[in-house]
Amino acid sequence: xxxxxxxxxxxxxxxxxxxxxxxxxxxxxxxxxLLFARGSRHVTAEALHGEAGGEGIRVSLATVYNTLHQxxxxxxLREVMVxxxxxxxxxxxxxxxxxxxxxxxxLNDIDAAEVDLSSLPEPPAGTRIERIDVVIRxxxxxx
Amino acid sequence: xxxxxxxxxxxxxxxxxxxxxxxxxxxxxxxxxLLFARGSRHVTAEALHGEAGGEGIRVSLATVYNTLHQxxxxxxLREVMVxxxxxxxxxxxxxxxxxxxxxxxxLNDIDAAEVDLSSLPEPPAGTRIERIDVVIRxxxxxx
DNA sequence: ATGGTTTATTAAAATCATTCTAAACTGTTT
DNA sequence: AAACAGTTTAGAATGATTTTAATAAACCAT
Ligand SMILES: [Mn+2]
Ligand SMILES: [Mn+2]
Ligand SMILES: [Zn+2]
Ligand SMILES: [Zn+2]
Numbered sequence: 001x002x003x004x005x006x007x008x009x010x011x012x013x014x015x016x017x018x019x020x021x022x023x024x025x026x027x028x029x030x031x032x033x034l035l036f037a038r039g040s041r042h043v044t045a046e047a048l049h050g051e052a053g054g055e056g057i058r059v060s061l062a063t064v065y066n067t068l069h070q071x072x073x074x075x076x077l078r079e080v081m082v083x084x085x086x087x088x089x090x091x092x093x094x095x096x097x098x099x100x101x102x103x104x105x106x107l108n109d110i111d112a113a114e115v116d117l118s119s120l121p122e123p124p125a126g127t128r129i130e131r132i133d134v135v136i137r138x139x140x141x142x143x
Numbered sequence: 144x145x146x147x148x149x150x151x152x153x154x155x156x157x158x159x160x161x162x163x164x165x166x167x168x169x170x171x172x173x174x175x176x177l178l179f180a181r182g183s184r185h186v187t188a189e190a191l192h193g194e195a196g197g198e199g200i201r202v203s204l205a206t207v208y209n210t211l212h213q214x215x216x217x218x219x220l221r222e223v224m225v226x227x228x229x230x231x232x233x234x235x236x237x238x239x240x241x242x243x244x245x246x247x248x249x250l251n252d253i254d255a256a257e258v259d260l261s262s263l264p265e266p267p268a269g270t271r272i273e274r275i276d277v278v279i280r281x282x283x284x285x286x
Numbered sequence: 287a288t289g290g291t292t293t294a295t296t297a298a299a300a301t302c303a304t305t306c307t308a309a310a311c312t313g314t315t316t
Numbered sequence: 317a318a319a320c321a322g323t324t325t326a327g328a329a330t331g332a333t334t335t336t337a338a339t340a341a342a343c344c345a346t
Contacts, residue, residue, distance in 0.1 A: 166312090166313060166314080167313085168312070168313075169312085187303095188303080188304080189303080204304090205304090205305080205306085208303095208304065208305075209305095228302070228303060228304095229302090229303070230303085230304090
């Protein structure tokens with residue numbers, strides 16, 4: 001019995017969705033369970049859609065996109081852009097940064113505390129900082 | 144007489160392209176002139192193609208893409224990804240970072256010296272740091 | 287529960303940026 | 317000038333994402 005099968009996860013997902021002002025539909029609850037069952041994840045829409053299909057959950061790709069963007073809007077997810085033409089959705093919405101392994105396309109979290117951003121320029125007049133993204137791009141170390 | 148019209152710019156562009164190991168074709172020279180005539184620029188392929196058309200330079204969009212990617216490969220340009228589905232090409236290839244104004248889609252350079260990146264985590268074993276991108280995302284300051 | 291209203295899902299088509307293909311052309315070398 | 321390799325291009329193809337318009341499900345008030 002995986003964490004996903006446990007009924008309390010369905011209830012928790014439902015609560016989380018309702019708490020953020022969205023209707024807890026079958027599809028949204030199912031996707032939330034996949035997304036939030038375990039710790040930090042970085043998924044593409046395609047990948048999540050495939051994962052859902054593999055678990056026997058029938059959801060259209062359009063709904064996966066809709067749901068991911070809604071989850072971003074209400075703060076359940078964050079969208080990360082490191083790769084041209086493909087968005088990653090991040091279940092870690094706290095302040096943090098990323099290693100991006102260019103060869104594999106894998107993203108790994110870096111805790112905000114590990115990066116010192118105390119020395120930064122002022123934002124231009126009339127603007128405020130929405131968020132700061134630090135991406136450390138990695139290559140395979142072929143010595 | 145704009146900087147673009149000056150013949151020495153054509154020669155300079157040609158030299159720069161030849162020096163990086165590419166053939167100085169009509170199209171590449173024309174695009175290099177547009178790109179490097181003035182200081183730091185952040186352009187999309189579409190935008191550069193439109194700009195070329197406006198100056199009476201006939202280049203296909205495929206060639207613009209080819210040229211931009213070749214220029215990236217030989218180090219004349221850098222590719223920046225901040226927006227889903229659209230790449231920016233940056234004429235500033237030195238170490239620096241960016242303000243990204245989400246409302247306008249505009250990118251502005253931040254000198255590397257203005258960001259202190261002395262405190263960073265070690266890259267995972269078997270990998271080395273290719274480059275570090277800091278993007279400060281800005282919103283309009285509606286007080 | 288039922289009915290009415292609003293919001294969500296979906297298959298399919300459409301869009302948009304980007305890449306590919308294969309044929310015509312150009313720059314370079316001999 | 318001929319030969320060759322490298323380049324350009326129109327147009328088709330791709331791949332991710334969005335839109336459409338019809339159907340279905342969630343919600344709210346009987
Ligand atoms: Mn998006
Ligand atoms: Mn690219
Ligand atoms: Zn993350
Ligand atoms: Zn820049």
